[in-house]
Amino acid sequence: MDTFCDQCGSLVELGDHARCALRRGLEPPRFCAHCARRMVVQVTPTGWTARCSRHGERCG
Amino acid sequence: MADSRTVTILDMARSQVLESGHGLTQDQVLDVLALPDDELDPLLELAHEVRMRWCGPEVEVEGIISLKTGGCPEDCHFCAQSGLFDSPVRSAWLDIPMLVEAAKQTAKTGATEFCIVAAVRGPNARLMAQVAAGIAAIRDEVDINIACSLGMLTPAQVDELAAMGVHRYNHNLETARSYFPQVVTTHTWEERWETLRLVRDAGMEVCCGGIVGMGETPAQRAEFAAQLAELGPDEVPLNFFNPRPGTPFGDLETLPVADALRIVAAFRLALPRTILRFAGGREITLGDLGARQGLLGGVNAVIVGNYLTTLGRPAEADIDLLGELHMPIKALNATL
Numbered sequence: 001m002d003t004f005c006d007q008c009g010s011l012v013e014l015g016d017h018a019r020c021a022l023r024r025g026l027e028p029p030r031f032c033a034h035c036a037r038r039m040v041v042q043v044t045p046t047g048w049t050a051r052c053s054r055h056g057e058r059c060g
Numbered sequence: 061m062a063d064s065r066t067v068t069i070l071d072m073a074r075s076q077v078l079e080s081g082h083g084l085t086q087d088q089v090l091d092v093l094a095l096p097d098d099e100l101d102p103l104l105e106l107a108h109e110v111r112m113r114w115c116g117p118e119v120e121v122e123g124i125i126s127l128k129t130g131g132c133p134e135d136c137h138f139c140a141q142s143g144l145f146d147s148p149v150r151s152a153w154l155d156i157p158m159l160v161e162a163a164k165q166t167a168k169t170g171a172t173e174f175c176i177v178a179a180v181r182g183p184n185a186r187l188m189a190q191v192a193a194g195i196a197a198i199r200d201e202v203d204i205n206i207a208c209s210l211g212m213l214t215p216a217q218v219d220e221l222a223a224m225g226v227h228r229y230n231h232n233l234e235t236a237r238s239y240f241p242q243v244v245t246t247h248t249w250e251e252r253w254e255t256l257r258l259v260r261d262a263g264m265e266v267c268c269g270g271i272v273g274m275g276e277t278p279a280q281r282a283e284f285a286a287q288l289a290e291l292g293p294d295e296v297p298l299n300f301f302n303p304r305p306g307t308p309f310g311d312l313e314t315l316p317v318a319d320a321l322r323i324v325a326a327f328r329l330a331l332p333r334t335i336l337r338f339a340g341g342r343e344i345t346l347g348d349l350g351a352r353q354g355l356l357g358g359v360n361a362v363i364v365g366n367y368l369t370t371l372g373r374p375a376e377a378d379i380d381l382l383g384e385l386h387m388p389i390k391a392l393n394a395t396l
């Protein structure tokens with residue numbers, strides 16, 4: 001279970017994340033779901049990688 | 061019901077643009093943008109006929125990649141890559157192996173164009189060296205035309221890029237000259253125009269478009285179309301505004317679909333022979349149906365796959381759509 005929203009970086013359990021959910025289909029993650037750090041994101045024509053300095057890399 | 065003014069502008073466009081190949085003037089574009097929704101279908105049909113007559117059925121497919129992301133010193137109010145705003149986009153540099161891999165992925169889709177983009181005011185020596193190394197590495201492994209978009213250039217940088225074999229340079233004017241100061245304050249529209257002039261003089265193809273739906277008026281959209289027609293670029297990428305969190309324009313709404321489609325058709329009628337490319341924001345503004353209508357309403361080029369910092373439709377979805385619409389993908393080295 002993610003603690004933080006990967007789109008806005010705030011706690012998943014706090015507030016309304018409807019816009020974040022809508023955005024997610026056309027956006028890579030921006031914030032680490034474990035610690036809310038802003039990630040270094042690289043988008044390529046067919047995918048993306050998102051790296052948190054503490055929690056490592058995700059890709060899609 | 062169509063009124064007499066409606067009939068007049070479409071009739072005029074038919075004889076002036078479709079039959080004679082002369083683009084609409086600024087005032088005529090404004091008339092097109094004022095057409096009511098019940099005239100949208102005939103407008104799109106005419107724009108499609110113009111595209112088929114003056115450009116042909118082929119579609120130019122392109123992939124783009126961000127070589128240097130974020131941290132830009134400029135303040136373009138729509139841009140998540142400006143370092144001046146509280147945007148979640150962080151700075152990143154792509155290494156050469158990943159750049160080559162991206163070019164390979166792009167070529168696999170059938171694309172003939174690969175555009176290398178950097179979020180900068182203009183390139184410094186480090187970026188120019190990275191671009192030169194990247195282009196050389198791509199050329200060793202991938203057969204694809206290479207374009208660049210690296211911001212404002214000096215005459216020496218234009219010559220360097222031409223010598224590297226960059227066949228097309230992208231530099232968007234973004235919006236009408238009269239609206240530009242509301243969008244960007246750290247440089248001028250005229251500075252952008254100067255880079256485009258240098259690129260043209262060096263013999264590179266000019267790619268110049270912008271973003272529609274940033275709060276400009278219909279009159280400013282018509283002004284922008286006329287300014288692009290005066291420039292005469294080889295390609296016009298048409299982006300649809302997509303609000304980016306943390307930017308000054310982050311709370312603006314996206315364009316209604318009908319307005320976006322009217323703009324597509326109007327730009328085609330202003331620029332009958334130009335490569336008119338669907339670029340960023342089309343997924344969010346137009347959706348699947350609108351994308352199809354745009355391709356049947358004047359567009360003859362697409363960016364496939366993802367964009368610089370946002371995601372697009374899967375490339376296969378667009379390639380399948382082109383097949384369904386019987387629109388062949390332009391072959392490498394063919395000229396539209």
Ligand code: SF4
Pocket residue numbers: 132133134135136139140141142143178179180181211
């Ligand atoms: S110059 Fe380009 S990268 Fe920089 S803020 Fe403007 S649009 Fe964004």
